[in-house]
Amino acid sequence: MPFDIEKIRADFPILKRKVNGYPLVYLDNAATSQKPQIVIDSIVNYYSNYNANIHRGVHSLSQEATDAYEIARQKLQKHFNIKNAYEVIFTSGTTHGINLVASGFSEILKKGDEIIVSALEHHSNIVPWQMLCERTGAILKVIPMNDDGALIISAYEKLLSEKTKLVFVNHVSNALGTVNPIKEIIRLAHDVGAAVLIDGAQACSHIKPDLQALDVDFYVTSAHKMCGPTGIGMLFMKEEWGEKLPPYQGGGEMIKEVTFEKTTYAGLPHKFEAGTPNISGGIAFGTAIDYLNSINFREIEAYETKILEYATKKLLEIEGLKIYGTAPGKTSVVSFNIEDIHPYDIGTIVDKLGIAVRTGHHCAQPIMEYYKIPGTVRASFAFYNTKTEVDALVEAVKKAKLMLT
Amino acid sequence: MTISQIQEELIDEFSMFDDWMQRYEYMIDLGKSLPIIDENLKTEGRLIKGCQSKVWLNAELKDDKIVFTADSDAIITKGIIAILIRTFSNQKPEDILNANTKFIDEIGLKEHLSPTRANGLVSMIKQLKLYAVAYQAQLNNS
Ligand SMILES: Cc1ncc(COP(=O)(O)O)c(C=O)c1O
Numbered sequence: 001m002p003f004d005i006e007k008i009r010a011d012f013p014i015l016k017r018k019v020n021g022y023p024l025v026y027l028d029n030a031a032t033s034q035k036p037q038i039v040i041d042s043i044v045n046y047y048s049n050y051n052a053n054i055h056r057g058v059h060s061l062s063q064e065a066t067d068a069y070e071i072a073r074q075k076l077q078k079h080f081n082i083k084n085a086y087e088v089i090f091t092s093g094t095t096h097g098i099n100l101v102a103s104g105f106s107e108i109l110k111k112g113d114e115i116i117v118s119a120l121e122h123h124s125n126i127v128p129w130q131m132l133c134e135r136t137g138a139i140l141k142v143i144p145m146n147d148d149g150a151l152i153i154s155a156y157e158k159l160l161s162e163k164t165k166l167v168f169v170n171h172v173s174n175a176l177g178t179v180n181p182i183k184e185i186i187r188l189a190h191d192v193g194a195a196v197l198i199d200g201a202q203a204c205s206h207i208k209p210d211l212q213a214l215d216v217d218f219y220v221t222s223a224h225k226m227c228g229p230t231g232i233g234m235l236f237m238k239e240e241w242g243e244k245l246p247p248y249q250g251g252g253e254m255i256k257e258v259t260f261e262k263t264t265y266a267g268l269p270h271k272f273e274a275g276t277p278n279i280s281g282g283i284a285f286g287t288a289i290d291y292l293n294s295i296n297f298r299e300i301e302a303y304e305t306k307i308l309e310y311a312t313k314k315l316l317e318i319e320g321l322k323i324y325g326t327a328p329g330k331t332s333v334v335s336f337n338i339e340d341i342h343p344y345d346i347g348t349i350v351d352k353l354g355i356a357v358r359t360g361h362h363c364a365q366p367i368m369e370y371y372k373i374p375g376t377v378r379a380s381f382a383f384y385n386t387k388t389e390v391d392a393l394v395e396a397v398k399k400a401k402l403m404l405t
Numbered sequence: 406m407t408i409s410q411i412q413e414e415l416i417d418e419f420s421m422f423d424d425w426m427q428r429y430e431y432m433i434d435l436g437k438s439l440p441i442i443d444e445n446l447k448t449e450g451r452l453i454k455g456c457q458s459k460v461w462l463n464a465e466l467k468d469d470k471i472v473f474t475a476d477s478d479a480i481i482t483k484g485i486i487a488i489l490i491r492t493f494s495n496q497k498p499e500d501i502l503n504a505n506t507k508f509i510d511e512i513g514l515k516e517h518l519s520p521t522r523a524n525g526l527v528s529m530i531k532q533l534k535l536y537a538v539a540y541q542a543q544l545n546n547s
Contacts, residue, residue: 020425342479344458349481352425360457374478375457403430404480 003299008384011036011291015384022354025389030174030333030380031358032224033205035288039227042287046280054279055253055270069279072286073269076234079289080219081210086268087242089235090282094201095124097220097235098168100272101197102128104245105166111137114163116156116194119145119370120173120180123363125199129168143169145370149176150327157188164194171203175364175378176325177333179203186216195241201225205382206304206331208297211236223281228288232281235272242268249274300383307381308332311390318398324367324376332381335362338397341404343377349400350377355393408500411492412508419512428513429481436483439490442474453528458482460525464536470495471540473533485517485526493533498541506530 009015012034017024026034046068052061054069070085077085091097109115115138117129133140143156151169160167167189172179186196197218200209205226211219219236223229237245247254247265251274256264265271292300311334315321320339337343347359360375361368368375379393406414422428442451446463453460458479465472473494477483492508493501509515509526517526 342458342482344479345481349429352429374459403426403433 003295003303003383005303005384005386008295009386011038012384013037013040019354019356020352025355025385025392027379027381027385027389027393028356028358029205029382029385030202030225030362030378032230033227033382034384035229036227036291038291039229039284039288042284043229043280046283051280053276065279068283069277072282075286075289079208079293080234080236081212082236083212084239087236087239089237089242089269089272090277091220091233091235092231092278093222093224093233094199094220095128097218097233098125098197098199099128100235100248101218101220101237101245102132103248106132106135107246108244109136109138109165112163113138113165114141114159114161115139115165116141116143116159116167116189118143118151118169118180119366120149120151120176120178121168121170121364121366122174122199122201123365124201125168125170126366138165145367148327149173149178149325149330149367151178151180151185153181153184153188156185160188160192160194162192164189164192166195166197168197168199170199170201171209172200172206172331173325173364173367174202174333175362175367175376176327176335177202177330177380178325178327179207179329179331182216183214186214190215202331205292206297206301217241223285223288226285226288227291228285229278229281232278232285234285237268237272239268242271245272247271247274251275253277295383303383304332304381307385307387307390308334310387311379311381311393314390314394315397318394318401320401321397324371324373333378334380335376335378337373337376338401339405341401343375345404346377346397346400349403350393350396353392353396353399355396357393408492408496408504412504415488415492416508416511422513425513429484432484432488432514433480434484435487435491436477436480436485439475439483439487442476446474447476453525453532457525460486460529462486462529462532462536464533464540466540466543467495469544470497471501471536473536482525485514486529488512488514489526489529489533498537498544501537502534502541 014034050061050064052065054066073088074085076088119142141159144152146152169180169185171182182198189196195217198216200219200221204221217238222233254266254271254274256266321336324335343359358378442461442463447461451461451463458477460477462475473490475486
């Protein structure tokens with residue numbers, strides 16, 4: 001199917017609406033993506049036609065719902081090239097997945113063990129590990145970044161040792177768009193016997209990762225950034241880790257047998273899926289994956305690269321505008337400031353013109369600390385954005401600059 | 406002038422503009438004329454929580470009135486503060502406590518009144534009123 005932008009835009013009902021009297025220009029895709037009608041329909045269809053609790057009932061409706069949920073799991077398995085469907089654990093999102101793994105490691109790590117984070121992380125991939133260090137006495141080390149917003153791999157190599165137990169890095173930085181060399185990061189960690197968790201929240205709407213080829217131990221992501229609903233995500237966990245890690249939460253669904261003397265746990269993935277899950281969310285996540293694949297990731301990447309290059313060029317024509325995050329091969333995020341205008345001021349004015357961007361520290365305060373700035377204005381693009389929308393952004397930013405200086 | 410007179414005056418001034426851009430430009434100008442807080446008063450303790458931009462607010466009692474000074478690193482926020490200070494500074498604690506903030510709506514800045522808005526206008530108003538409560542107690546005790 002050729003990449004037809006008009007047809008794609010027509011799939012997203014929200015893109016027809018107006019904001020503050022102007023057509024919506026949605027450039028906050030790194031925070032969450034918009035949803036195509038087919039994903040919305042999938043949720044409505046579930047509740048209208050086969051809503052039932054899963055894995056429990058003998059009745060037909062429950063069987064239908066269970067099948068749909070498990071088919072969604074298989075869609076994820078296939079999409080991410082995961083060996084076994086039971087290595088796909090449904091979570092409520094990236095944050096949940098990271099906390100689940102961090103909690104499991106509190107029974108594995110010992111005082112003096114080292115774990116490694118990067119300077120480019122979202123707070124979701126920092127705070128749970130700091131809490132883990134407090135619980136276990138493990139030590140947190142940080143891979144530094146350079147001015148382009150790329151990680152310094154030679155410094156990473158120096159941090160690794162036989163004390164290193166776990167490395168956790170994002171696939172793509174949400175604040176800057178940097179794509180990290182995760183294949184190399186994983187290989188180097190494995191060389192010293194450390195496990196690796198990759199935070200794919202920001203990557204999966206742009207890139208289709210092959211998790212077996214990457215040989216990663218844990219990979220987490222959120223459906224809502226990939227045209228799916230909020231409140232559902234994936235934690236991939238290699239089978240051996242699934243056996244080793246203790247359950248995160250106790251409850252229904254995750255047990256094999258319960259007596260008051262002793263409970264035995266269910267196998268993967270149910271061991272980590274206590275309680276009634278977000279059933280409609282899981283099913284719609286599968287639909288979103290189908291939708292993205294029907295457009296084709298190679299087409300998405302090629303189109304988004306064009307939009308990013310155009311936006312970068314046009315924005316840089318504005319005098320005094322500085323872009324943060326200039327590593328080669330980044331995804332479609334432009335994080336910028338103009339002279340010493342506060343990003344909040346620019347965000348407020350462009351919002352009045354119907355343009356949605358994010359301002360602030362993007363839950364990545366260490367990056368802002370590195371650049372010594374209070375935050376940035378961040379425009380993040382999806383495959384349904386157009387050059388015309390980029391032009392609208394540029395005009396709005398120019399207007400804001402005029403009003404604010 | 407009483408608080409409600411000042412509010413009427415502000416509503417009058419803003420009614421001259423017929424679009425948001427002029428209103429914002431005026432607000433930004435008001436921000437530039439803000440009585441700037443003393444550099445050494447920009448302390449952690451005077452920072453108002455709940456703003457994406459930084460806002461420092463200082464209050465002092467002069468006779469029986471409160472004098473507010475403030476600053477922000479964002480200029481639109483400064484404009485909002487300027488409007489609040491013009492309304493509430495040099496007023497008696499009791500009058501500050503009895504005043505309402507409906508005028509913000511009437512001058513066309515309603516969107517800033519939402520408690521989920523990251524500019525912290527709501528936190529600022531709360532802070533102004535907290536100072537009024539504190540100083541009123543002080544006045545009653547003396
Ligand atoms: C890189 C990264 N990690 C983690 C998260 C947290 O994702 P969620 O809020 O869906 O759990 C985000 C979301 O902004 C992100 O961009």
